Amino acid sequence: xxQMTQSPASLSASLGETVTxxxxxxxxxxxxxxxxxxxxxxxxQLLIYGASSLQDGVxxxxxxxxxxxxxxxxxxxxxxxDEGVYFCQQGLKYPRTFGGGTKLELK
Amino acid sequence: QVQLQQSGAELAxxxxxxxxxxxxxxYTFTSYYISWIKQTTGQGLEYIGYINTGSGGTNYNEKxxxxxxxxxxxxxxxxxxxxxxxxxxxxxxxxCARRIFNYGSYYFDYWGQGVMVTVSS
Numbered sequence: 161x162x163q164m165t166q167s168p169a170s171l172s173a174s175l176g177e178t179v180t181x182x183x184x185x186x187x188x189x190x191x192x193x194x195x196x197x198x199x200x201x202x203x204x205q206l207l208i209y210g211a212s213s214l215q216d217g218v219x220x221x222x223x224x225x226x227x228x229x230x231x232x233x234x235x236x237x238x239x240x241x242d243e244g245v246y247f248c249q250q251g252l253k254y255p256r257t258f259g260g261g262t263k264l265e266l267k
Numbered sequence: 268q269v270q271l272q273q274s275g276a277e278l279a280x281x282x283x284x285x286x287x288x289x290x291x292x293x294y295t296f297t298s299y300y301i302s303w304i305k306q307t308t309g310q311g312l313e314y315i316g317y318i319n320t321g322s323g324g325t326n327y328n329e330k331x332x333x334x335x336x337x338x339x340x341x342x343x344x345x346x347x348x349x350x351x352x353x354x355x356x357x358x359x360x361x362x363c364a365r366r367i368f369n370y371g372s373y374y375f376d377y378w379g380q381g382v383m384v385t386v387s388s
Contacts, residue, residue, distance in 0.1 A: 192372030203362055203378035204312075210369050215376065247312060251372030255328035256302075258312035 162186050162250050166259035172267040179235040181262045183248035188228050192252030195224055195233045198261075199244040208233065209251075240266055269293040271301075271363050271379035278385050279353050286349040287382045289363030296344035297321040300366040302375060303337065303348050307359040317366055318346055353386045360384075 163186035173179045183193065191211035196204035206215045208224035211231055221236040235242055243266050248259040274288040289301060303315040316327035318337040325337045334357070336349040350357055361382045364375035 190371070192370075194374040196375075203381050204375075205378070206374060206376050209367070209374045209376075210372065213369070249312075249374065251369075251374050254326070255316075255330075256314040256373060258314070260311050 161255060162189065162253055162257050164248055164250055164257050164259040166246075166248055166262050168262060169260070170263040170265070172265045173235075173238040174267045175238055175240070177238045177267075179238055179242075179264060181233045181246050181248075181264075183226075183231045183233070183259050185229045185231070185250055189250045189252045191227055192250055193224070193226065193231045194249045194251060195222075196247045196249065197242075197244050198247065204247060207246075235264075238266070242266075269365065269377045271365065271377055273361075273363060273379035273382045276383045276385070278387065281354055281386055281388055283353055284349055284351040285353065285384055286347055287361060287384070289346040289348075289379050291344045291346070291365070294365075297341060301337075301339070301346040302364050302366045303335065304362045304364060304375070304378075305331075305359045306362065306381070315348070315361075320346065350384065353384075355386050358384060358386045 165184045167182045193211045195208040198204040207218050212224045223234050245261045245263050270292045272290045277285045279285050297320045300317045302317040305313045315331045318325050338347045363379040365377040367376045
């Protein structure tokens with residue numbers, strides 16, 4: 161199975177700050193990567209798919225980039241509602257696998 | 268609007284089985300496969316498998332073969348997952364999710380609210 165490793169495990173950011181979360185795959189996934197946001201007690205919500213495509217309804221301050229084995233999610237201006245846990249997921253090979261999550265808190 | 272409504276929390280004894288449901292609405296049920304995902308604090312998110320909602324065909328993560336059985340009732344737009352021979356390690360939140368395809372890869376664009384399964388004697 162493809163292993164997905166996220167970093168950092170947690171971080172805190174101030175309002176308006178730029179936040180970047182990293183995700184590394186154990187092999188090339190050819191941009192087959194998604195990012196999800198999960199708030200406490202809620203199910204994950206798709207933010208980004210195909211490494212850089214923004215899901216409908218997701219604010220434009222979220223963006224994704226990367227290729228090969230290295231990917232990142234950027235929040236250009238941290239907002240209160242961005243607190244939560246972020247997961248990456250590879251969609252290229254079966255079984256689909258997820259990163260361990262990054263907990264983002266407001267400083 | 269697209270919704271996946273899952274059944275309620277389950278408390279089960281070791282060795283027993285549970286069957287949880289996922290009722291879809293707001294779209295053509297058979298146009299999308301349904302996947303199932305397990306979430307625990309320790310192991311994070313684990314992919315269980317998917318079901319072809321049109322044909323009923325299934326594919327399982329090797330880790331969950333023999334543990335999970337996926338079925339579908341097209342007449343009610345509902346997918347089901349049965350978990351058998353339960354142990355405390357099966358205690359988790361289980362999600363159903365609608366699968367989408369984009370340029371050779373698969374993602375999950377809508378998720379159910381999750382079902383907490385607790386296995387305890």
